Amino acid sequence: MSAPASLELRVTGRVALQTVFLAPLASSMFSSASLLSNLCEVNPNCQLRPRFSDGSKTHPYCSKSCANQAKLSTQPPGLSASNSQSANCDFCGVRPKFVDGKQTHPFCSRSCSKNAMAQNSLRKPNVKGTCRAPGCQKPAHANANGTSGSYCSLSHKTLGETICLMCKQAPKQPQSHFCRAACAYDAEKNGPMILEIPAGHVTFKSVADQFKASWRHTEKDCPPVRRVYKIVATRATQASYKAYQRTVENAGHFVASGRSPGNENRRWHGTQRECNLGDKGNAQFCASTNCSLCCIIQSSFDISLSGAKTGWGRFGKGIYTSSTSSKSDDYSYNDCSSLFKAILLNKVIVGEGCKLTHDSPLLTAPPAGYDSVLGEKGGSLNYDELVVYTNAAIQPSFLVIYEP
Structure with missing residues (x-):
């Protein structure tokens, strides 16, 4: 999101005027160190007026407004509670929020939006024993057994468990990851990207619980989930997925039978x-075209690459996922040095699935009358597989980082 041209001209003009009028001062007034020391400390916005003196004490600032501005500037950008109610950018607090004619966005520009997201992802975790709510350093509530809880109060518990993944200042809306339309819009506009989900969040719990519940291999223990990220796809990817979902729903009427639109399900892919x-909060994509994980998150799945690394497909040329996390774990591997593994939890439009128990490696589409193939346990399969044959039928939704 970039600022309107008029805003850029105003800012540029102000800088130019400051340069013109301050240049003479630099050679005379500011040449005296003693005089400079008596000027207001708010810099560069003031430092022109003398410090206020009440007769017994000389204060650092010339006025209450400069004192208040200095107080705000000592807070980390984007964390001031008053910023969200202000007409100025929630991050820099200086320039007006961007208005696109329909809504007012939290930030003045795309760069402030990205800087705020980077700061949120790098923000230090709360000290052990303190409240998990963002910005709160109060002691966490003590449990009856003497152990420390996660939050200082019920209100902060609710906030921490439901906080907006974009601004991290307010509770998210039901059925959304964001607190308001502006946050959802900004996230979508800045996609593709990943947003880290706090460990105490309801969404973190939902994803981690599914990972654990769907770990069905008895010969290997289920490892702990360490981090979960929400994947924000590009607008084009989201539009394609939603259009396909509507088409499948209109044909199958799944909502009428109590299922989700298009019979959407969450499935794993390693x-x-x-x-x-994903390691230690790293949200930066790499530039390698051979990194399948980064490529999938940035541009979604590409059926033309089906079988490129395995050499074949049990049910033909399709995109493979599974409801069994431990099965998808078999396909997750690192070509880098890491203490962790990564796996994707995806939204998949199942539609009307054709159940198969035997290999059909020549398929390039589901059998007539079906939208996908359900490879069921039994026959040649030890655990389930779901196969779709169009890119629009699947969208990566969460990145999960776990121990090997």
Whole structure:
């Protein structure tokens, strides 16, 4: 999101005027160190007027407004509670929020939006024993057994468990990851990207619980989930997925039978990772075209690459997922040095699935009258598979980082 041209001209003009009028001062007034020390400390916005003196004490600032401005500037950008109610940018607090004619966005520009997201992802975790709510350093509530809880109060518990993944200042709306339309819009406009989900969040719990519940291989223990990220796809990817979902729903009427639109389900997919995306809060994609994980998250799945690394497909040329996390774990591997593994949880339009128990490697589409193939346990399969044959039928939704 970029600022309107008029805003850019105003800012440029102000800088030019400051340069013109301050240049003479630099050679005379500011040449005296003693005089400079008596000027208001708010810099560069003031430092022109003398400090206020009440007769017994000389204060650092010339006025209450400069004192208040200095107080705000000592807070980390984007964390001031008053910013969200202000007409100025929630991050820099200086320039007006961007208005596109329909809504007012939290930030003045795309750069402030990205800087705010980077700061949120790098923000230090709360000290052990303190409240988990963002910005709160109060002691966490003590449990009856003497152990420390996660939050200082019920209100902060609710906030921490439901906080907006974009601004991290207010509770998210039901059925959304964001608190308001502006946050959803900004996230979508800045996609593709990943947003880290706090460990105490309801969404973190939902994803981690599914990972654990669907770990069905008895010969390997289920590892702990360490981090979960929400994947924000590009507008084009989201539009394609939603259009396909509407088409399948209109044909199958799944909502009428109590299912989700298009019979949407969440399924796992393991793939190769060539970088440390997701490790220790790293949200930066790598530039390698061979890193399957980064490529999938940035541009979704590409059926033309089906079988490129395995050499074949049990049910033909399709995109494979599974409801069994431990099965998809078999396909997750690192081509980098890491203490963790990565796996994707995806939204998949199942539609009307054709159940198969035997190999059909020549398929390039589901059998007539069906939208997908359900490879069922039994026959040649030890655990389930779901196969779709069009890119629009699947969208990566969460990146999960877990121990090997």
